[in-house]
Amino acid sequence: RIPVLLDCDPGIDDALAIAYLVAEHRAGSIDLAGLVCTAGNVGIEDTVRNALVWLDLAGAPPVPVAAGAAGATVVPHAFTPETHGPRGAGHAGLPTTTRVPDPRTGARLWVDAARAAPGDLVGIVTGPSSTLAHALELEPALPRLLRRLVVMGGSFRGHPGNTTPVSEWNVDVDPEAADRVCQSWEAARSADPAVPPVRWCGLDLTERAVWTPEHSERLLEASGTPLARHLVDALRFYFEFHESVGEGYLAQVHDPLVAWLALHPEAAVTEPVHLRVECAGEHTRGMTVEDRRGHRGRPANAELVVDLSVPGGAGAVLEEVTVSIAG
Numbered sequence: 001r002i003p004v005l006l007d008c009d010p011g012i013d014d015a016l017a018i019a020y021l022v023a024e025h026r027a028g029s030i031d032l033a034g035l036v037c038t039a040g041n042v043g044i045e046d047t048v049r050n051a052l053v054w055l056d057l058a059g060a061p062p063v064p065v066a067a068g069a070a071g072a073t074v075v076p077h078a079f080t081p082e083t084h085g086p087r088g089a090g091h092a093g094l095p096t097t098t099r100v101p102d103p104r105t106g107a108r109l110w111v112d113a114a115r116a117a118p119g120d121l122v123g124i125v126t127g128p129s130s131t132l133a134h135a136l137e138l139e140p141a142l143p144r145l146l147r148r149l150v151v152m153g154g155s156f157r158g159h160p161g162n163t164t165p166v167s168e169w170n171v172d173v174d175p176e177a178a179d180r181v182c183q184s185w186e187a188a189r190s191a192d193p194a195v196p197p198v199r200w201c202g203l204d205l206t207e208r209a210v211w212t213p214e215h216s217e218r219l220l221e222a223s224g225t226p227l228a229r230h231l232v233d234a235l236r237f238y239f240e241f242h243e244s245v246g247e248g249y250l251a252q253v254h255d256p257l258v259a260w261l262a263l264h265p266e267a268a269v270t271e272p273v274h275l276r277v278e279c280a281g282e283h284t285r286g287m288t289v290e291d292r293r294g295h296r297g298r299p300a301n302a303e304l305v306v307d308l309s310v311p312g313g314a315g316a317v318l319e320e321v322t323v324s325i326a327g
């Protein structure tokens, strides 16, 4: 069973990713090696609390949950409670939990999990890359230790941002960290071309993952568990947020799509690019700048996931995720 580590900032769509990965662990298709929590949608105390509670609700085994970066690596972190709710779980009144965080830092858990299964661990990032950047400082050989890394971040091929005209939220929160990931993989691949490039799933792909009230109804019909009820309550807040910004009473659920893709690498249609993140621009800070034509003369450090090779595309993936979560 392939070990999987999720670095997340739950977060409503992160909660769907957690529920999906736990369901796959319970079904025997992966080995959930742990969760790293990073400050992102909400502060670190809430992302850790939410991760622990969602694991409980999903019936997860006692996997390690470690607190990672409490803020961005260079500039102060701006939180957005209006997107995911004041505590990151929308309208869900989450219960308490007896689970406790692992004493290790999130960066240490990244390194320990990778060293425990050299060449095997699948890493998934659905929040800012801040903790991963710290892990790369701790263990510069991390890219060589992973089977693959799949990141929700950026916006490619001219697609607009969701935070500034050109930046996507996870990257915008900590562009220096995201750029550190790009540079680390460039160095690792220059030394050893067998190191797989990072798979980046940008908004041009993930905005296709649209959760509607019908998905919520189907989830409740298939499973009346507290997990389903709390997810549906959380998602109601996400619907309201998307409606408030003129996108309709629906929710773009980026993170479960990315978690699914991490487990189904053959379903990704990819384009190799050399990727860097703009950290200085007055109007372009946080922009992911992919070199698709070899202007920089550098080897590819990234693969953009540009499409899904599954009939029904992202819609079909969400159906599969829903069925998996419903058990």
Ligand code: BDR
Pocket (backbone or CB within 6 Å): 011, 012, 013, 014, 041, 083, 126, 127, 152, 162, 168, 169, 170, 254, 255
């Ligand atoms: C990303 O930002 C967060 O709000 C979501 O959880 C997702 O990971 C999308 O830009």
Ligand code: CA
Pocket (backbone or CB within 6 Å): 008, 009, 010, 011, 013, 014, 040, 041, 126, 127, 255
């Ligand atoms: Ca997220």
